[in-house]
Amino acid sequence: MFTVSNGIILKGQNLVASKENIVVDDGKIIEIGKDLKEGKIIDAEGAVVCPSFINGHMHIGDSIIKDEGYGLSLSEMVKPPNGVKHIALANATDEELTLAMQESMWDMVNSGTTHFIDYREGGIKGVKLLKKASKDIPIKPIILGRDDSFYGDNPDLKQVKIAIRRLLKVADGIAPSGFGEITEDVARLIVEECKKQDKISSIHVAESESNQIESLEKFEKTEIEKGVSNNFNQLVHITNPKNDDLDLILKSNSNVVVCPRANATLNVGVCRLNEMLKLGIKPLLGTDNVMLNSPNMLRELEFTLKLMSVYYRDYISPKDLLKMATTNVCSFNVNNIIQKTSISEGNFAEFVIFKSFSKNPYLNICNRCETKNILYIINKKCIV
Structure with missing residues (x-):
């Protein structure tokens, strides 16, 4: 005591x-x-x-290639399967990945973070590797897995369902990269299977303007509309909303995560955080890829505080901002996964x-x- x-x-x-x-x-x-x-x-x-802080969105696996590929486009950096990140992950040994992830976790612990939500590459093996790496570190990873069977224009939906169910035996949820890599049939399967097991379904949406334009041209729906209509628990980025996208999110059950430093590094825009807060949306804050940024939430808080002020020419509430790194998670809790x-x-x-x-x-x-x-x-x- x-x-x-x-x-x-x-x-x-x-x-x-x-x-x-x-x-x-x-x-x-x-x-x-x-x-x-x-x-x-x-x-x-x-x-x-x-x-203590919760890092609302991370890719801790790319801790092995910090600052590599700086200046490349979003697709060149992180789009599967040929992005700089995915090639590096494919060529790294388990020991290299483990040591790099442990270093990043200690960076988080020492800067006040006790929880983080990770988009975990590598299927079941990737999930187990992170669990093992974090075993003796005082931090809790919330691990959202993915599988290569999800991708492509004509995936085998039977194999996709099997992969999802296998992943959910070891992971806290499922997180495909984005709608540019999966069909809506795969998206529906992910959400349905996660809902059955009270686990998290999450996806990147509207990270870049080009993603939104492509989605509208192909499907006559924005990526945010697709995320909401498919009932994903969590939508990450929301950097380039269109039309009534923010109102759709407000009316949905989807949680939002924003990553301002990563958006700035990748030159994809400034999230409309002031507008979200005025509407009543309560986002989480994440540092995104370790290859792009340190996983230090204090740096994310200061950057966001000042970026929003200069971008909107209006002050963001520091209390509301601090909630994004702490207590906003209280309203997003699927089956007590995030304690x-x-x-x-x-x-x-x-x-x-x-x-x-x-x-x-x-x-x-x-x-x-x-x-x-x-x-x-x-x-x-x-x-x-």
Whole structure:
């Protein structure tokens, strides 16, 4: 048992700032209050206590080729099966992949991340490799698998269904690359099988303007329309919405993940985050490919804060932005796969104690803090 005392706690799903103490026992928050002090005392005087980060979208496998292919197009970099990334993955040994992924996971742990959602290449073998690599690291990967049988204009749907069911025995869900690589029949199978098992179905949509144009020309529907109509749990990027795309998302049950640094690196646009927030959409924030960016959520927060300000000539709420890296995940939880919760009594003890530089606790984290300013990282496995 221990108590975190005298800190400014960003409490509950709405990150309400309150100076209170937190009592933790056996990995759970058992009480929050003004005058509590039990067990070991962790003095957080003058510090900010924030829920630990969840990285909403990653491709951790391409940790093996950091910064390779810079300046190439989106398709040249990441489109299967001949993108720079896929060729590198095919030629890498299991040991090389494992060591690179472990390095990235430790980077995340040390910068305050305790959960990440990964688009896992390599089929069942790829899923098992990440599980093994993460075994002794205090971080929880939510692993969304894929299989080569999904791709092509005329896939064998019987084989696709078999591949999906096999993957779902070991993975937390399924995540094909995008609608440019799969048919809608495959998309429907993925969503149906994931729904049967209460697992996550996720897909990239509208990452580039050309993807949207191609989808409209071929199908008279945007990629976002296809994602919503096929009932995917999670839509990633939404960088180039058209017409009523954002309204469709708002009316659907789909969760959204945005990746501003990756979009900037690939020169595909700026996500319409301010508009999403004004509509009531509650996105998650992700760092995307490790080959493009570090998986450090503090860097993602600061970049997004300032990019949205200059792009829209309007300020984004730092509290709403911080929720995207923390508590927005509370509203996206399929069968408790993502056991990531707010700082509330009864929840898992998963939070970060940051050194404070300013009176605004939200800007303090989004605008000021770096990895070196983390005093403690606490999760249900350990205190780092």
